[in-house]
Amino acid sequence: MASIREVAQEAGVGVGTVSRALNGSGYVSPETRKKIEKAAKKLKYTPNELARNLYHNKTGIVGVIVPDLEHPFFSALVKHIEMELYEQGYKTMICNTVGISRREQEYLDMLERNMVDGIITASHGLEVEEYRKQVKPIVSIDRDLGAQIPLIGCDHAKGGKLAAELMLKAQRKKVFLVSGISPKVMANDRYVTFMKVLEENGVTVLQEVMEWNIFSWDAHYHMAEEIFRLHPDIDGIFGGDLAALACLNAAQRRGIRIPEDISIVGFDAMTPSNMVYPQLTAIRQNVELLAEVSVNTLLDMVEQRKNVPHRLILDVEIQRGGTA
Amino acid sequence: MASIREVAQEAGVGVGTVSRALNGSGYVSPETRKKIEKAAKKLKYTPNELARNLYHNKTGIVGVIVPDLEHPFFSALVKHIEMELYEQGYKTMICNTVGISRREQEYLDMLERNMVDGIITASHGLEVEEYRKQVKPIVSIDRDLGAQIPLIGCDHAKGGKLAAELMLKAQRKKVFLVSGISPKVMANDRYVTFMKVLEENGVTVLQEVMEWNIFSWDAHYHMAEEIFRLHPDIDGIFGGDLAALACLNAAQRRGIRIPEDISIVGFDAMTPSNMVYPQLTAIRQNVELLAEVSVNTLLDMVEQRKNVPHRLILDVEIQRGGTA
DNA sequence: CTGTTAGCGCATTCAC
DNA sequence: GTGAATGCGCTAACAG
Numbered sequence: 001m002a003s004i005r006e007v008a009q010e011a012g013v014g015v016g017t018v019s020r021a022l023n024g025s026g027y028v029s030p031e032t033r034k035k036i037e038k039a040a041k042k043l044k045y046t047p048n049e050l051a052r053n054l055y056h057n058k059t060g061i062v063g064v065i066v067p068d069l070e071h072p073f074f075s076a077l078v079k080h081i082e083m084e085l086y087e088q089g090y091k092t093m094i095c096n097t098v099g100i101s102r103r104e105q106e107y108l109d110m111l112e113r114n115m116v117d118g119i120i121t122a123s124h125g126l127e128v129e130e131y132r133k134q135v136k137p138i139v140s141i142d143r144d145l146g147a148q149i150p151l152i153g154c155d156h157a158k159g160g161k162l163a164a165e166l167m168l169k170a171q172r173k174k175v176f177l178v179s180g181i182s183p184k185v186m187a188n189d190r191y192v193t194f195m196k197v198l199e200e201n202g203v204t205v206l207q208e209v210m211e212w213n214i215f216s217w218d219a220h221y222h223m224a225e226e227i228f229r230l231h232p233d234i235d236g237i238f239g240g241d242l243a244a245l246a247c248l249n250a251a252q253r254r255g256i257r258i259p260e261d262i263s264i265v266g267f268d269a270m271t272p273s274n275m276v277y278p279q280l281t282a283i284r285q286n287v288e289l290l291a292e293v294s295v296n297t298l299l300d301m302v303e304q305r306k307n308v309p310h311r312l313i314l315d316v317e318i319q320r321g322g323t324a
Numbered sequence: 325m326a327s328i329r330e331v332a333q334e335a336g337v338g339v340g341t342v343s344r345a346l347n348g349s350g351y352v353s354p355e356t357r358k359k360i361e362k363a364a365k366k367l368k369y370t371p372n373e374l375a376r377n378l379y380h381n382k383t384g385i386v387g388v389i390v391p392d393l394e395h396p397f398f399s400a401l402v403k404h405i406e407m408e409l410y411e412q413g414y415k416t417m418i419c420n421t422v423g424i425s426r427r428e429q430e431y432l433d434m435l436e437r438n439m440v441d442g443i444i445t446a447s448h449g450l451e452v453e454e455y456r457k458q459v460k461p462i463v464s465i466d467r468d469l470g471a472q473i474p475l476i477g478c479d480h481a482k483g484g485k486l487a488a489e490l491m492l493k494a495q496r497k498k499v500f501l502v503s504g505i506s507p508k509v510m511a512n513d514r515y516v517t518f519m520k521v522l523e524e525n526g527v528t529v530l531q532e533v534m535e536w537n538i539f540s541w542d543a544h545y546h547m548a549e550e551i552f553r554l555h556p557d558i559d560g561i562f563g564g565d566l567a568a569l570a571c572l573n574a575a576q577r578r579g580i581r582i583p584e585d586i587s588i589v590g591f592d593a594m595t596p597s598n599m600v601y602p603q604l605t606a607i608r609q610n611v612e613l614l615a616e617v618s619v620n621t622l623l624d625m626v627e628q629r630k631n632v633p634h635r636l637i638l639d640v641e642i643q644r645g646g647t648a
Numbered sequence: 649c650t651g652t653t654a655g656c657g658c659a660t661t662c663a664c
Numbered sequence: 665g666t667g668a669a670t671g672c673g674c675t676a677a678c679a680g
Contacts, residue, residue: 003657014667019659026660027665049437050381051657054374054672061417069406070595075399082393082420086427091434093385093417096406103410110415113373217595245599252601271394271541272596275569277576327673338651343675350676351649375673378656 002043011039022047062298063107063116065095067123068215072241072270073287074122077141080291081120088299090117099213101125111136118302120294124185125213137301139294143185144311150297151311153186154285159316160193162283163265166324167198167236170263174204176227178239178247180212190267190283194238206231210243220246228254234262236324241266241273244280248323263324278322285316326367335363346371386622387431387440389419391447392539396565396594397611398446401465404615405444412623414441423537425449435460442626444618448509449537461625463618467509468635474621475635477510478609483640484517486607487589490648491522491560494587498528500551502563502571504536514591514607518562530555534567544570552578558586560648565590565597568604572647587648602646609640 008015013032020026021036028036039045053059062085066074082092093116097103104126110116111134118137131138131145138145142153167175175198179191195205208227210219224246227234237247244266248258256262258278266273269284293312300308332339337356344350345360346369352360363369377383386409390398406416417440421427428450434440435458442461455462455469462469466477491499499522503515519529532551534543548570551558561571568590572582580586582602590597593608617636624632 004659005657008667015658016660016668017666020666023659029665032666046433046436048378048381048657049434049439050374050378050383051672052659054372054378054656054674055658055660057372057374057672059374069393069403070396070400072394072396072399075396076394078418079393079420082418083422086419091417091439092419093415094402094406095410095416096403098407109370110373112370115373115415217598221598249599249601272599274541274545275573275596276600277573328675329673332651339674340652340676341650344650347675353649356650372673375656376675378658378673379675381656 002045004045004047007036007039007043007045010043011035057114058117059115060089061091061093061116062295062302063093063095063110063119065097065104065107065119065121065123067097067099067125067213069094069096071215072272073268076270076287077122077291080288081295084292084295088295090299095123097123097125097213099125101127105130108134111138118298120298124182128184137298139298139301141290141294142187147310150301150308151186152290152294152297152314153312154290154314154316156186156188156190156316157193159267159283159285160190160195161197162316162318163190163238163267164194164197166265166281166318167203167238167263168201170236170259170324172203172236172263174206174231174234175236175238176231176234176247177205177207178223178227178237178243179207179209180240181209182212185212203236206234215242217242217246221250224250228256236263236265238265239267241268241270241280241282244282244323245272245276248276248280259323265324269319273319273321280319281321281324282319283316284319286314289314326369328369328371331360331363331367331369334367335359381438382441383439384413385415385417385440386619386626387417387419387434387443389421389428389431389443389445389447391421391423391449391537393418393420395539396596397592400594400611401446401615404612405619408616408619412619414623419447421447421449421537423449425451429454432458435462442622444622448506452508461622463622463625465614465618466511471634474625474632475510476614476618476621476638477636478614478638478640480510480512480514480640481517483591483607483609484514484519485521486640486642487514487562487591488518488521490589490605490642491527491562491587492525494560494583494648496527496560496587498530498555498558499560499562500555500558500571501529501531502547502551502561502567503531503533504564505533506536509536530558539566541566541570545573548574552580560587560589562589563591565592565594565604565606568606568647569596569600572600572604583647589648593643597643597645604643605645605648606643607640608643610638613638 008018021028021033120139122141124143139150220242266280266282269282273280332342345352345357444463446465448467544566590604590606593606597604
């Protein structure tokens, strides 16, 4: 509540001196420093960060945009991003777009209004053009927003290949692929590669396309039920963790033996994939690393530390479970 | 980049007029308004929110403190809090304390420095005294921080009672309770009530106390393994969702039949409880409502809309699954 | 109806 | 070494 001016008055010095003393910038004689510190303590002085922000035109806040915080992948991603940002002295403002691209737009506006110093976006409802207009720091996860905006993601193609190989090893013949609908995101690569590898080896691949911004468990479960109803003869399933888990559950409910009758492979390998029995076999992406790299790339831009690379592809690996 | 002054110059009017025209406050003649709007568009004027914040001494940001964003309950809670805050025109700043009370303290400091207008805390590592010092709006979830700070939580006692009744109905005789260690949080009530009801009915209750700020799946799983190793003869388990799911998994791995041999009941009934097979029987708290009430209570304080109640207890209900 | 002025609280010149 | 003055960009009160 007390301002720097009141402290200066109390200590009988000028505001400039108080500022220097408390911030350790510039020279202040030991005695006046003592006086100032005493005055500050007496008045319970706390610097008003809003004034600082205005002066420096910087808030130390980074915006993080995700489609759904309740989704295990995004909650883990945000958690690690927040921790990394904290290490580097930044705060995290979060936004759930829940499929509403207007919300994405509003966050971009906040960038322009200086409310945040930069943005990490993992939600992709908005047109690329809107992003291109921005001049301030943005980092994109899993979707190419043009040459000006760094892109970070995992090696989806390799993930698709690994998943396909698991199907081949288990000698599956009729495999179901649950994929997203958006060709714009990198995740699409894993479906393409998965299909390509399997079809080259004479395996039939059926496909179900889900709305790419539907993340609810119920939606996944209904889809799983439909898959088994319409295609009772499939012997393999590949999809995101949630889709895979929903299929596992639906299969168990129907008494299908796993992995004898069917192979199920997920993608992400987040915590819930370990909660089920048997544990889900899945392709794991390294969320911690993804968060760390995203944050550092963004802060390189914010603080103009160095030139940032345009795209970074992180490795993936197999989480061996009991479903494939 | 362009400031209000430049717009005023471009339009050939004063800054006050520009401010009024663009904010819709005060009267501006249609023609000057046109001029101003044209000038603003030409210069791509965007108001700098930092200056506004300084003037109003308000940021429109609410801080949300949780122990672990990756935990299903907290990720759902934060999601719904964020959505509700958004509806009311506020932004969400988040903080993962991951058990480090220093982080909680730093967020309280931000309150004092005016970086956030208020705080909703669901993390309880810090001493109550530190909270009591604060004069700005704080709402606490699940822990009593004194008469000045509104407390919101669910009816843990009823939850414990419902869980106990499930055990009684299944005629369990030796039940294991996985509880947290902190007597300061409301969650403690459910353990107390659970034990009380069962012991009154002649059921033996064993107990394992977990570090209350450990939320990792691995920790839970190891604990579950230990429980079955040391107490192979138990026929019932009650604990948080994660503990219950870990026990379910460990039981299935050991070939224990569920629910024939053992009843497992969770608390929270978050999404992962539906992913397993059979679906977990659990006590559900209404996270959406919890989020909504917390936000509204806080904003009542921030905007001084009305007197806020000291404590609010939300109802719980049984999620019927296949494990009890 | 509109232009001018005075802060919001702080940090940084520049004289002294 | 230190104090006074200037400005960050905006809003609101006050003249005109």
